[in-house]
Amino acid sequence: MSHWLAKRRTVQQTDMIQRFDPRFWTVNFPRPAMASVVTTAADAMRVDVVFQKADDLVGLIWESEDRWDHPLLAYETRQDYSRLTLTFRWRSSGIVALNAVNGPTLTIEGRDASGTARAWYVRLWNYADGSPTDALIRLPFSDLAGGFLLPSEADPVHPADIDRMFISLVPPGYAPGSDAAYANAVEGWAELSDIHCEGHRPMLEIGDVMVPPHGLAICTGYDDAYNLTPARVLRQVRGLGYRGSINHYIGMSHFFPLAPDGVGGFVVDGALPAMNAAAKAWQEAFFTDACAMGYTVIASQSYELLAQHCPDAWQQRAQDGTPARTGWSPPSALLSPANAEAMAWVRKVGVELVALLKAAGLPVRHQVGEPWWWVTADRRICIYDNAAKAALDGDPVDIPDLGAPLTAAQKSLLDAAGTILAQSTADLAEAVRTAAGAAGAETLLLAFLPTVLDPATPDARRANLPVGWASPAFDVLQLEDYDWVTTGRQSLRDEGRRIAEERLGYPRDRQHYLSGFVLTGTNAAVEWPRIDAAASEAVALGVAETFIWALPQVSRDGFVRLPEPTGDNPMQSFDDVLFPLSLGRDASVTPEFSTNVTITASGFERRNSLWSDARLQFDVGPGVRSEAELGELIAFFRARRGQARGFRLRDPSDFSSNGMTGTPTPTDQILGTGDGATARFALVKRYGDSEDAQRRRITRPRAETLRVSIDNVETGDFTLAPLGYITLASAPPSGAVVRAGFLFDVPVRFAEDRIDISGAEFAAGEAPSVPLVELREDA
DSSP, X not given: OOEEEOOSOSSSOEEEEETTOGGGOEEXXXXXXXXXXXXXXXXXXXXXXXXXXXXXOXXXXXXXXXXXXXXXXXXXXXXXXXXXXXXXXXXXXXXXXXXXXXXXXXXXXXXXXXXXXXXXXEEGGGGEEEETTEEEEEEEGGGOEEBSSTTTTOEEOOTTSEEEEEEEEOOTTOOTTOOOEEEEEEEEEEEEEXXXXXXXXXXXXXXXXXXXXXXXXXXXXXXXXXXXXXXXXXXXXXXXXXXXXXXXXXXXXXXXXXXEOSSSOEEOOXXXXXXXXXXXXXXXXXXXXXXXXXXXXXXXXXXXXXXXXXXXXXXXXXXTSOBOBOSSSSOEEEBOTTOHHHHHHHHXXXXXXXXXXXXXXXXXEEEEEOOOOOBOTTSOBOOXXXXXXXXXXXXXXXXXXXXXXXXXXXXXXXXXXXXXXXXXXXXXXXXXXXXXXXXXXXXXXXXXXXXXXXXXXXXXXXXXXXXXXXXXXXXXXXXXXXXXXXXXXXXXXXXXXXXXXXXXXXXXXXXXXXXXXXXXXXXXXXXXHHHHHHHHHHHHHTOSEEXXXXXXXXXXXXXXXXXXXXXXXXXXXXXXXXXXXXXXXTSEEEEEOOEEEEXXXXXXXXXXXXXXXXXXXXXXXXXXXXXXXXXXXXHHHHXXXXXXXXXXXXXXXXXXXXXXXXXXXXXXXXXXXXXXXXOEEEOEEEESSSTTOEEEEOOSBOGGGOEEEETTEEEOOEEEXXXXXXXXXXXXXXXXXEEEEOBBOEEEEESSSOOOOOHHHHHTTOOOOOEEEEOOOOO
């Protein structure tokens, strides 16, 4: 499968939108406040806000440059707002009203006529007609002024160079700089409807690309998309060709309500609802819109919680009491599967997700995402919080290094921890099924193999891939291995899948695969091709669904997955059978190159070699020696449906890595040099001894003849993959030379859809012409 990293839109389809289209506004705010924006009509949007402190401020934002959409779907950048007028109806509740001090203010950021960066503060009440909570607002940008009182404090806006603008929303009793926490969160909302833009250039060009469906699904995450409208997120999903399922992670930082902790912070409280009002409004809109567009949604939740909001007692801890922390910034904590309060809260969230899915008309699909006992960077497992210790007989044995050889007691402790983890996920799945009712629920478990099957900690699987997860504990097993994918560790990927399948027993048609993600955009050019290839590999393996993780990185880097060409699947248009007749001396073999030769006016030649490898042509007709062989040829031709299907052919003049026909040795051909990470190498044969030797890819080796060596030492610790790739059990060290020897066949097809045979001519000794042509199977 091919892909593309789009940097900008060029010849792709475009459309026009009205400037200030509700779908493309965003929200922003400092913690611990919360807000979301959803579209309620083609010309309307609603902002829901949750204030935790007296100085909380939420901004509703329009940006002149689209920084959030995929390059092929973004709207054009236009910073000139001159002679433009924006009008809308304003309604609000639970926030400071339009006419009050600190009421909704339009902050405009840009540059003045001299090019100096500055901001203007436009009081919306000065441009309103109506009541403080229900008014028509008209903003003529060429006649707009900041200042509280007009005209005495007028500060004229320069409209020709604006970067962004935002409307500030604050709670009643707003006190800038105050850390005073509300005992109970204050909720409010604002609605902008009848949004209309007129005047000079009121429309914006926007990408209207519709990538054909390519068979992959997509992952999204609320922590990454909370500031966007659900309509904007789903527009990208559909435009980029993703269909079927959306794996939607509700995150670990934005969806929950908070309560003051008494020491200046805020924590999750199990007595509060499962979701805060702003997050719930967003999820409701996302699920409803996804259903209307024909998607199903897998609601994903994990055992992670933003550390600053996680109750101390809920957190996993190492033996010395150090709390488990991920490497994100800010870090998240890991919830202890043994803590009854924490797990009750997790189940409460799961039940709420079920209710949201059902209300939207979606089938219930629920994922338990990456549940595990955390392992620190120095290989200490965090199974020693008070609740876990109590569940593990009160005084569990210490495991100071999970990578060191373990005693029987230490292994037994890990098995017991795995039992606790498996029971906690079983309880969550059962709560989901019960909430789903008669309609039923599909339960899914996501395992991150590079952590749970890290070769440096081989016994970690006892705790973090427990046998209690074995089929049929869940309906679907989801696997992801992006740390191994993006670093090219194919041998670890293959071994990890093998272990997971053997240990848990889920067949491929009850598996999903998540391929991704690219952490930093600077690595996009290297890592996206590996992610794309891993997705294609999962499809070929026959898993039920394959996902790209995740949409924010897809949009940031311009990743575009392209569909397979129409027609037969290349993997299905080849029959792995050998041409039935031995080629006699009369059969012909013709290697062919393609070279463009240009003769200049002075008679000199310029030659451009268009093919890096020769393409072979054969005529096997002269090798047919009897009527029995003729009948066998015709039967074989009909079974291949003429040109439709490829097959193997043994070239009598060149079939070995050792010279042309010699016996293979493990050092015949250099496949590559180790880098400490790569374990997958393509079989090749070189013709010539110089650095410019002609390189031929071997895609149809004879498996039983394959011999492999590393630095001239033969090894049998490898597997042979389709199309002539070997995967070593472990990546060779940097500088180690990988070599191989083998016999091979040529992939070919019939060159024509007909064979002309005359019985009389054949009886007279005249052979038919049966041309074959070599297939290019791999670049």
